[in-house]
Amino acid sequence: MLVVIDYGAGNLRSVMHALYHLKVDNVRLGREPRDLRGADKLILPGVGAFGAGILQLRRQGLIEPIKDAVQGGVPYLGICLGMQYLFEFSDEMGMHEGLGLLPGYVTRFPDDLGVKVPHMGWNQLAIQRPSPLLEGIEASSYAYFVHSYYCVPANGDDTLLTTDYGVPFTAAVQRDNVYGVQFHPEKSQQVGLRILSNFLKVGHDTVSGD
Numbered sequence: 559m560l561v562v563i564d565y566g567a568g569n570l571r572s573v574m575h576a577l578y579h580l581k582v583d584n585v586r587l588g589r590e591p592r593d594l595r596g597a598d599k600l601i602l603p604g605v606g607a608f609g610a611g612i613l614q615l616r617r618q619g620l621i622e623p624i625k626d627a628v629q630g631g632v633p634y635l636g637i638c639l640g641m642q643y644l645f646e647f648s649d650e651m652g653m654h655e656g657l658g659l660l661p662g663y664v665t666r667f668p669d670d671l672g673v674k675v676p677h678m679g680w681n682q683l684a685i686q687r688p689s690p691l692l693e694g695i696e697a698s699s700y701a702y703f704v705h706s707y708y709c710v711p712a713n714g715d716d717t718l719l720t721t722d723y724g725v726p727f728t729a730a731v732q733r734d735n736v737y738g739v740q741f742h743p744e745k746s747q748q749v750g751l752r753i754l755s756n757f758l759k760v761g762h763d764t765v766s767g768d
Contacts, residue, residue, distance in 0.1 A: 560758070561588040561597040565618055567611040567639065569744065573603050576744040580755055591623040597632055599758065600624065603744075604639025608648040608664060608707065611639050612656060621657065628659055633735045635757045641731065641738030642709055650707050659736055661712035671724030676706040681729075681741075683719045683749075689732050691739075691756050692718060699749045701729070701741035708740065735760070 560577070564570055564587040577585055588594050602624070604611050615621055628634045636644055645656045648664035656664070667675045680700045685692060701721075708727040711717055719730035721740075731738045737757060743750030 559597055560585040560599045560601065561594055562586075563588045563594075563600060563602045563615075563620065563624070563640075565589070565611065565614045565620060567604050567606045567614060569603050569605050569637075569742065572742070572744040573601065573637065576751060576754055580751060580758070582758065588620070589618065591619050594620070594623045594627055597627060599760075600627060600632055600634045601637065601757075602634065602640035602643065603637040604643070605704070606639065608639060608642055608650040608656075609652060609654040612643060612654055615643070625657060625659065628736060631735055633757065633760045634659075634737065635754075636738035637744070638705060638740060638742060641740050642707065644731070644736060644738050645709055645711070648707060660716055660731060660733060660738075662710050662716075663712075664707050664709050666707050667724065673724035676704060677723045678704050681721045681723060683721060683729055683741075686717050686720060687715075689718050689737075690760050691730070691732060691737050691753060693756050694752050695749060701739075701743070701746040701749055703729075703741045705740060709738075 642664045643656050644660045645662045646658050648654050683699050716731045716733050717728045718732050721729040729740045743753045
């Protein structure tokens with residue numbers, strides 16, 4: 559059972575439409591802790607502000623169930639904010655604690671880069687290392703981004719993809735069964751659909767715990 563977490567801050571309609579396009583029928587929305595029981599995969603989408611989103615996850619009692627599932631080996635895919643939540647904290651509108659599943663932080667694009675913020679549009683992806691998530695994805699493929707903040711992993715080995723928008727930044731991550739993409743695969747046409755399809759094929763992994 560694939561569970562797409564619904565906490566009022568996700569681009570649910572587009573994500574669900576993409577899953578239906580892929581003919582995924584064993585999927586449900588997760589709004590409370592019991593909805594995550596028995597999940598064999600989790601997708602956490604998100605748009606908006608980090609602090610408001612993580613607060614809503616906490617209000618719905620979903621923080622610990624998500625962490626328990628991930629630490630139990632359930633594959634997790636975070637989309638946009640869902641990737642940012644993986645890290646230890648974000649400085650968006652004050653300091654806000656994340657899930658802490660990956661070391662690192664989330665910060666805003668600097669004002670002196672000469673680029674418009676938020677970052678909106680298609681950008682080229684640079685593959686940093688192989689991953690099941692990237693099977694069949696060609697080097698220099700494009701994906702669709704909408705964000706003002708970006709992730710800074712403390713461990714460079716967690717980075718799968720990078721993108722340049724005035725400054726190089728991490729566009730996708732993986733550690734064990736934890737996956738995240740800063741772009742929106744549900745809006746990235748065939749590249750995005752392939753990434754979602756790849757995620758649906760991954761199995762439980764052994765969590766390193768480091």
